[in-house]
Amino acid sequence: MLWVDWSATTPASPLLLCSPTLSPDLPASLLQEHDIFNPSEPTVREEVAQYNHIFCATHMGDWYEKLSQSFRDTANEVLAKADIDPNVRCFTRRQMKRITNNYGTVLGRGGFSVVYKGKLDNGRPVAVKKYNWRTQKKEFTKEVIIQSQCSHKNIVRLLGCCVEADAPILVTEFVPNGNLSDLIHVNSELLPVTLETRLQIAIDVAEALVYMHYSQNHPILHGDIKPSNILLGDKHVAKLCDFGISRLLCMDNDEYTGFVVGSKGYMDPVYCETGQLNPKCDVYSFGVVLLELITRKKGIDDQKRSLARMFARSSRDERRELFDKEIATDENTDFIEEIANLALDCLKSEIEDRPQMNEVLEQLRSIKRSEISGQERRLVELRKRRIMTLREIEIMLCGSGFERFFTKASIDAIIGDPKQVSASETFSGESNVTERAMGKVCMGQFKNTPVILIKISVEVDEGWKQIFFDEMIVQSRIKHWNVAKLVGCCLDHVDAPVLVYEYGDMGLHDILFGNAWQSVQFPFNFKVRLEIAVCATEGLAHLHSLDVVHGDVRTANVLVDVFSEPDLEVARKDVFSAKIAGYGTPKLLSMDKAQYARFLRENVYYKDPQFLKSGLMAKENDVYGFGVVLVELFTQKRVQMHDANKVLKELDGIVARCHHLEEIKNLASCCLAHKVTERPTMAKVVRRLRAVFKHCQECLVCRHLTI
Structure with a gap:
């Protein structure tokens, strides 16, 4: 028997490739890299070999085998024949380049694929999984078939595929908030997660598995349940992904395989030893995930210790010590123990003793x-x-x-x-x-x-x-x-x-990315933008002079007032003015860990990466946020994935027409400096912007420059 460990794959792991028999196309280097070995006794291996080519004697099984064989001959023909969800589209190579902006934004990498962010013609964001290994087309076909048949709110939806490219490609819905592994293991101190949220995530995953095990003509075994394969949408709605080693099983019989694939720490030991496939293999893996949710410890730690084994061998008091202190309050302890006992039932060594x-x-x-x-x-x-x-x-x-x-x-x-x-x-x-x-x-x-x-x-x-x-x-x-x-x-x-x-009369965000400025008879030109920038900077500088850190600088918190000349009651020449709003939020949230964690996740592209690492708010973080505001104000492009400097380069073509814009670009770059010590104070930003504004008044190009 052969066993493949996929536990080392990245959170955005690729499809995990498997086969009822070891493919002759599997390179030796790959076997060495992923530690494929045979843990079984010879007698067990011989027994497994007898079942090596047993498939479901049903129409679905026959159709699946014929479909897989056809795909090896011609992938295009297979996808044309496949009786899958008609909403699953077949994309061309050219369409995939356009959807991914020539594969410009990488979301994650794995041993067999790279995942990119993309956008369909209707604006819908998608995840694009491009394989970098071409031989196992049968597994790609199987993933398309299985995932297209799964229509459930807690399963990542397959939207399309492409077989024209050098390697097959899957297009799925984009789930925006990372995965469960990131949530509970990355920056765990900065991102508290309530017991209620953890319990609902567990219920979401359980509902997806119940659907897979019971709602199809044939049970579908996921085969690789682990936190990195549980993606999180809005309000932490969990969605299962990665069906690369999923199996269509016969209704009444277990299936055997000579090629055991899974992730260390999550794989059912019975399956690992015997090759016996059963829906309760997923139950075991789900039990490990339950333990991770209540302990915030990894299924297998850096010292290769198994959480399931450690927890099962602990006494009741020792188990309580393993509970995550963040949720293990006096009011919650009984509920956490109930979850722990359920997890232990899922982890029982005898398959028959585990619950469905x-x-x-x-x-x-x-x-x-x-x-x-x-x-x-x-x-x-x-x-x-x-x-x-x-x-x-x-x-x-x-x-x-x-x-x-x-x-x-x-x-x-x-x-x-x-x-x-x-x-x-x-x-x-x-x-x-x-x-x-x-x-x-x-x-x-x-x-x-x-x-x-x-x-x-x-x-x-x-x-x-x-x-x-x-x-x-x-x-x-x-x-x-x-x-x-x-x-x-x-x-x-x-x-x-x-x-x-x-x-104010309107928010800067609505001006830049909405239609708020349509009611104003004056063009939103360089001079108006510069005036708004100066006003917002003066407001921030005043807050800093009082030792007040704003904490949430972004375009939505810059308010713009439009004054008509006859009604101007204050001694100012400005037709447009701006003011800073939304200050004080971090301080008022600081005592509530859950709400503060939510604040850290909101509008994350305006937040200083240094602040996201430390969680400590400082004036320099406001300077960074204002740098992002400057970029969006003068490019009218949204900043995403902390790519402000990349967006800023779009000004290069306009800079040649007006050197004042070059000064704005340089100032924004200074505000976005990686080292906080290299950023200017808001007082210096005010002085530099005022100087630009003064010279702009005398510049005929600036007066009429549109962006």
Whole structure:
């Protein structure tokens, strides 16, 4: 028997190639690289050999074998014949180059493939998996067949394939938030994950496996369940991927293989020893994933120790010590132990003693129901403590001279949307509300002035009380033309504080990437952009002069006001002005690890990579964020994947027409410097932009330069 270890593949691992018999095309170097060996006794190997070519004696089995054989002769003909989902498209080589922008953005690499980011003609983002090994076309065909037959919310959807290129290509939906391995093992201290989230991820994966095992004419064995093959979408919805070693099994019989493939630490030992394929092989692997979710330890660590073996041999007290301290609170311990016991059932050495996947799913759902009931009881207690804490904050603020209080009635009087819905009704609904780490955000009108309301989602407790008090005092004392003012706060609004800030006529993000500027009769030229940049910089510099770190500098937090000349009431020559908003978020979130982690993941391309590594906010991080704003402002291109300097190069063609734009480009590059010590202070940025603006006034090219 032959066994292949795929545990060393990257999170974006390739299709894992296998065959009922060892392919003669498999190069010797590949066998050595991936440690293929035979762990079985000769008698077992001889027994397995008897079953080496047993296939399902059904129409599906015959069709599958004929299809695989045909594909080796001509891949195009196979995909034309295949009775697969009609929504699965066959792309040409030329289309794949356009979809991937000539394979420009790599998402991950593995031993047999590279995964690229792409975009279909309709704008839909996709993941493109291009193989760099051409011989095992049968396995590629099998993946297309199996994955195209799986239509489930927790399984990555196959959108198309290409067989014209030098190597076969799969096109799948793009799942934006990485994989489970990244979530629980990479930057684990910066990205806390609640027990509720972990439990729901487990339920999502279990639902996908139940679908594969029971909802098809033939059970489908995934064969490589591990955290790196569990992708995470919005709100941590889990999706299974990588069906390269999946198997279509007969309904009533186990299948045997002489070519054992899987990942160390996750493979069923029974399968490894005997080659016996059974849906309960997936149950075993799922048990290891459950242990990873509750311990935040890898299935096999750097010392090659197995988590499953270590946990099974531990006493009850020792197991509790292995639980992730982040979730192992007094309230959660019983629920975590239930999950641990379920995991141990999945890991039993005798296949017959393990539960079926549908039984595992039902137990997980039962644990979740119990956990929700416990949450509801805790919420009642938390609400009582919250009300008391908010009353104490109000007394503290009054004693310090703070006067900007809103009552619940005055908050409700602020119009939430054009249909005259009150702010309270808007917060309780789903429309016109944006969910952020900070809380629920909506727009409104207060005394004919546009305002933005933020209903804070942070848990209000004794530790947060002093932070909130200090932040309200500081923000109430900030008075600057280019900083959005704190209008006031409400401490008696249902179950959380509501902050009210002044807004502008429009946001810079909506100007650059929406249609907000269409209502303005003035062209959005170089001079207007420069004026907005100067105003925003002055606002940031003022905050820094007060030792206030903004923490969330991005185009959406730059507000633009448009003044008409006859109505200009202030002694300024500016027709356009800008102010900085959204400051103070990191400080107010700092005590809530879950919400702070969500903040780190939001708008990540504006965040300084140094800050994402350390989690410590500093003024230099604001400078980096402003550098990204400058790039987007003067290129009108979105920055993604921390490629600001790459986007900045698009100005090269325009720079030749105006040397002032070259100065903007150089300044943005300085702000984006990798070393924080090489970045200018915001005060220096102000001086440099003012100098450019002064010279721009006298430059005829600048006045009419459009970008």
